[in-house]
Amino acid sequence: MTGDVLARTYMITGPEPELWYRDLISCLQATFGSVLARAGADPLAVLGAGWRFLHLPGDVRSEEFYYPCPAGESGGVDLGAALAPHHGLHSRWWQPADEDDLWREVRATLAEDRVVIAAVDNFHLPFRPAYGDVHAAHLVVLYGLDEVRGLVYVSDAMPPAFRGTVPIEAFLRSWGSANPTDVQDAFFSDSRIGRRCLDVRLDAPPPPLTPEVLGGFLRTDVDAFATVTAARTGLAGFDAFAAELTDRCRAGDATALRELYPFGWGMQAQASLHGELLRRCGREWGDPALAGAGRAVEAVAHAWTGLRITGAHGLGDPRAVSADITHHATVLRGRYASAVDAVGAAAARL
């Protein structure tokens, strides 16, 4: 093997990326979880530590990995900080700077022994169920590049779970796809992929999760739920979101339901991970009130199902489902209130 060949082959050291998955999460949490596991952190302890509500009107994009994330002072968004507000997890979007050398940044990142999270269109990836059929914006982990044999090493925890090689040409089609409007997937198509990638960094290994540390996280988040801000945050923010959603349904606005599915996925995934973490800690620490609070938060995640699926099936006639949307928003609001109460009570004892 010549030096030139070696220079065009990049692979992370150590084991292949972990396929980290839960049934209510999206590729966003799955890929971040994979990065965290590689960094030696417990993905559930980091991604499940925070629990908040945030809706940014006009911001929702039709991508599996959409998550509300306000732009910082520089205009950039830090999805890592949004997903893990209590940890030093950070990320930034980037795109190849050189159209004539699309792999330059990927090579550099892999050479640092770090993986890359890449946005893709499922339509062009042979291992995805949507291959050759449905366009949808998705995230995968890149952990190797072999330009000699023309292969990219891809890891994807979302069922049917794949870890292996994809021909470079197929990956380039997916990575650079226009992800055009697809009637078979109204929620995750019509969003240009644009060869976007995420650079994810964990500032430092997370400290051990103790009752005192978790109690601090929970009190901060409960305060945020109870505080009225200019943005749609907390319980008041949910009320504003739900009121607008039902109004738009009554007015026949299908866009409201098209946005509900990807937006609700992020909120649902976060609640499911937070609830699971609290249940786990409650069991390990012999704290049934904390475990019960975790279950109450999981009930929030489960109530998101009714709202999201009702909206998905009602896309063709929003007026017809407006009463059911109101019903499920009311149920979900009740679950939020119960869970915030339970978490607050548990946190006060930690």
Place this chain on the structure above:
Amino acid sequence: MTDMLVTSTIARLCDPVDISGHRNNTAISAATQTGAGAFNVWGNSFAAEYLPAGESLVHVAGVPFRFPPVCDGPDNVRCAGQFVTVPAGRYDWLHVLAAAERRCEDTVELNFGDGSVDAEPLRVSDFWAAPAWFGEIKAFESPVMHYPHHVQRGVPAVMWAQRVPVTRRAGLAGLRLPRNVAVHVFAVTLQRAEAGHDR
């Protein structure tokens, strides 16, 4: 031998409920016609070849269920608050074969002959490559998922056996299913209260 006796005892107390008049969704398809099923909004469906024969009597953990028709019209009830009349009687458990479009918990309202109504939780895990989050029994599984235009390996579709307690010691008259289109019910069986245990 003990397991067989328990199974036999349970089966003796169970009565499958006729829900044929409420079926409104087709969730099972043949490999040659995958587009005929649409359990969820993406048109995914269970693979018929891995499921019991249509309208056969099946047993899951000793509980008998009347399996729905297969590839012969609607096979499940997509829940929207339908009211199912049941044979009047005292029951301990409501058993269902069900699956959900994502993990879901809602309520089923138990209507009693004396006019009382109890809402009890109905918890159903996702049908799409998911674990039994609520401790259900995996009743049936197709190891492949049907998409409208192809058969997908590596993504199983799961049908769960779940149960709901009937805590009130009164005669049951009917069930109001959840007002939740994410929940799909394929079969319902009621388990009678044992004599002497219903006072």
